[in-house]
Amino acid sequence: MQMTLRWYGSAFDTVTLKQIRQIPGVTGVITTLYDTMPGELWTREKIHALKEEVEAAGLKIAGIESVNIHEDIKLGKPSRDEYISNYIETLRNLGEEDIHMVCYNFMPVFDWTRTELARERADGSTVLAYTKKAVDDLVPEEMFNSISGDMNGTVMPGWEPERMARVKELFEEYKDVTEEDLFNNLKYFLEKIMPVCNEYDIKMAIHPDDPAWSVFGLPRIIINKENIQRMMKMVDDPHNGVTFCAGSYGTNPKNDLPDMIRSLKGRIHFAHVRNLKFNSIDEKTGEPLDFEEAAHLSSDGSFDMYEIVKALYDIGFDGPIRPDHGRMIWDEKAMPGYGLYDRALGATYINGLWEAIAKGNKK
Numbered sequence: 001m002q003m004t005l006r007w008y009g010s011a012f013d014t015v016t017l018k019q020i021r022q023i024p025g026v027t028g029v030i031t032t033l034y035d036t037m038p039g040e041l042w043t044r045e046k047i048h049a050l051k052e053e054v055e056a057a058g059l060k061i062a063g064i065e066s067v068n069i070h071e072d073i074k075l076g077k078p079s080r081d082e083y084i085s086n087y088i089e090t091l092r093n094l095g096e097e098d099i100h101m102v103c104y105n106f107m108p109v110f111d112w113t114r115t116e117l118a119r120e121r122a123d124g125s126t127v128l129a130y131t132k133k134a135v136d137d138l139v140p141e142e143m144f145n146s147i148s149g150d151m152n153g154t155v156m157p158g159w160e161p162e163r164m165a166r167v168k169e170l171f172e173e174y175k176d177v178t179e180e181d182l183f184n185n186l187k188y189f190l191e192k193i194m195p196v197c198n199e200y201d202i203k204m205a206i207h208p209d210d211p212a213w214s215v216f217g218l219p220r221i222i223i224n225k226e227n228i229q230r231m232m233k234m235v236d237d238p239h240n241g242v243t244f245c246a247g248s249y250g251t252n253p254k255n256d257l258p259d260m261i262r263s264l265k266g267r268i269h270f271a272h273v274r275n276l277k278f279n280s281i282d283e284k285t286g287e288p289l290d291f292e293e294a295a296h297l298s299s300d301g302s303f304d305m306y307e308i309v310k311a312l313y314d315i316g317f318d319g320p321i322r323p324d325h326g327r328m329i330w331d332e333k334a335m336p337g338y339g340l341y342d343r344a345l346g347a348t349y350i351n352g353l354w355e356a357i358a359k360g361n362k363k
């Protein structure tokens with residue numbers, strides 16, 4: 001594996017490349033052209049400039065998160081072909097710049113969903129949290145307003161004001177879109193981009209839907225083992241792969257994370273490792289009613305991080321890995337989930353687990 005940190009670019013991130021370079025074992029960043037809109041073509045010049053900046057700081061671009069998918073592609077509208085051509089051109093430009101991993105998601109309208117961005121924990125740290133009741137009680141258009149006060153002046157990925165301004169209209173468009181339609185539209189997209197991915201060896205890594213169930217009645221498909229296996233078979237090419245995000249699949253306690261990892265051997269191109277803590281689960285349905293994000297350490301949350309990292313180690317995972325959302329600690333002011341301190345602790349912890357597993361295996 002290659003340890004990385006997500007970085008939004010010097011114009012958007014509170015964390016600097018120099019700071020990232022000083023975290024032991026971190027050799028690369030996962031980054032993006034944060035000011036491009038879904039569907040827009042990424043020029044070679046812009047990608048090159050980003051790469052030069054990262055390399056000047058002694059780091060590498062280990063992959064892109066994300067090249068976002070235009071809603072028309074997810075909706076299967078006739079205009080999708082134009083956006084897919086742009087996507088193909090973007091992939092070609094990335095390939096020419098020697099970038100070989102692209103994370104994306106196929107979630108309608110919203111990217112990840114949380115109902116609080118700064119819930120205070122007993123130790124005074126703050127974390128992102130989710131309460132089912134808050135989602136049930138909210139109309140989608142209010143979602144952005146209800147959380148935007150906690151963004152510390154940053155623009156959160158997937159919650160860009162431009163996207164939020166169209167929420168109502170988008171819900172109308174998704175009214176009759178079923179999960180089957182979404183699978184078909186994803187297949188159509190992947191089949192079109194696979195030739196360029198093969199030509200440049202670009203590994204596509206779909207990010208799961210977070211949380212791993214339908215929100216606000218929208219169809220969501222990248223949520224469990226069965227569906228992700230279906231997607232892998234639907235376009236059976238090693239370049240059609242997965243971002244294994246422990247925190248997203250793990251929102252559903254029925255998802256057995258180490259088992260899912262083992263079943264995806266050879267198809268995991270990127271790993272997001274984080275922990276969360278369930279506070280309340282509906283006893284009848286097994287559905288989580290409340291969870292909050294936790295420190296990476298197993299004992300701080302509900303996941304067995306050793307088993308997750310061990311499964312990645314056992315399948316021979318050699319792609320980029322990153323600590324995911326961190327808590328806000330030590331009075332840091334940053335994008336919720338993306339401060340420096342707790343993610344640096346997370347990287348160090350994951351590195352420690354990995355070293356112990358690797359050495360234990362040699363004995």
Ligand code: DNO
Binds near residue numbers: 112
């Ligand atoms: C949230 C992230 C997601 C992820 C996208 C990938 O913090 O995990 O926004 O980057 O879903 O496209």
